[in-house]
Amino acid sequence: MPVRVKICGIRDHAGLDAAAQAGADWVGFVFFSRSPRYVTAQAASALARDMAVDGPKRIGLFVRPTDDDIRRVLDHVPLDGLQIYDDAGRIEAIRTHSGLPVWGAVGIASRHDLPETCRVDGLVIESRAPAGSDRPGGNAHAFDWTLTHGWQAPVPWLLAGGLNPDNVQRAIQHSGARAVDVSSGVESAPGVKSPELIRRFVQAARA
Numbered sequence: 001m002p003v004r005v006k007i008c009g010i011r012d013h014a015g016l017d018a019a020a021q022a023g024a025d026w027v028g029f030v031f032f033s034r035s036p037r038y039v040t041a042q043a044a045s046a047l048a049r050d051m052a053v054d055g056p057k058r059i060g061l062f063v064r065p066t067d068d069d070i071r072r073v074l075d076h077v078p079l080d081g082l083q084i085y086d087d088a089g090r091i092e093a094i095r096t097h098s099g100l101p102v103w104g105a106v107g108i109a110s111r112h113d114l115p116e117t118c119r120v121d122g123l124v125i126e127s128r129a130p131a132g133s134d135r136p137g138g139n140a141h142a143f144d145w146t147l148t149h150g151w152q153a154p155v156p157w158l159l160a161g162g163l164n165p166d167n168v169q170r171a172i173q174h175s176g177a178r179a180v181d182v183s184s185g186v187e188s189a190p191g192v193k194s195p196e197l198i199r200r201f202v203q204a205a206r207a
């Protein structure tokens with residue numbers, strides 16, 4: 001099974017088309033207004049509705065959302081799954097209410113942060129946000145990939161944080177990840193996806 005790839009922070013058709021053509025498994029839409037990758041529900045709807053049924057799955061990313069925040073997006077955007085930044089109990093509750101597959105994002109600083117049990121559909125394992133950052137992810141910040149080595153993950157997981165076309169193959173080898181997630185590392189400027197870097201990233205991840 002090839003390594004699976006998520007391209008996060010899609011904001012325009014150029015990025016979306018590049019991710020689909022490169023064979024990405026998932027694309028992410030960031031519904032967090034402080035992010036340079038923020039998309040409104042209306043903008044995401046225009047992108048998501050044009051996607052082929054056999055193309056990448058559409059993941060909506062939310063930071064500490066209320067149920068109404070999620071419902072307002074789902075009213076417009078046909079999402080296939082949610083990626084949530086919140087505490088474990090709240091993420092499980094969102095999974096119950098939304099009826100969609102839900103991934104929990106987990107910030108890692110040491111081996112002790114890796115969950116041994118959980119009641120979600122997947123985990124996004126990324127570096128804990130650096131001090132001073134105003135967002136919990138998308139910081140182009142990697143953690144020590146060997147921390148996940150030998151971890152008995154309770155559900156499928158993605159490696160995220162600070163990946164790019166030049167380090168993703170090494171990250172996969174050191175961490176044992178079978179799925180990877182990238183945002184900053186395939187951008188030419190914050191929030192601007194580069195079709196060329198997306199192509200190179202997917203190719204490198206699967207090499």
Ligand SMILES: O=C(O)c1ccccc1NCC(=O)[C@H](O)[C@H](O)COP(=O)(O)O
Pocket residue numbers: 008009028030032035036037061063085124126135136137138139140141160161162163181182183184185
């Ligand atoms: O991208 C953001 O701005 C963002 C804001 C708030 C929470 C999460 C965010 N991004 C998460 C991701 O894009 C990915 O899941 C992943 O962390 C990759 O980030 P990067 O280090 O930029 O490759």
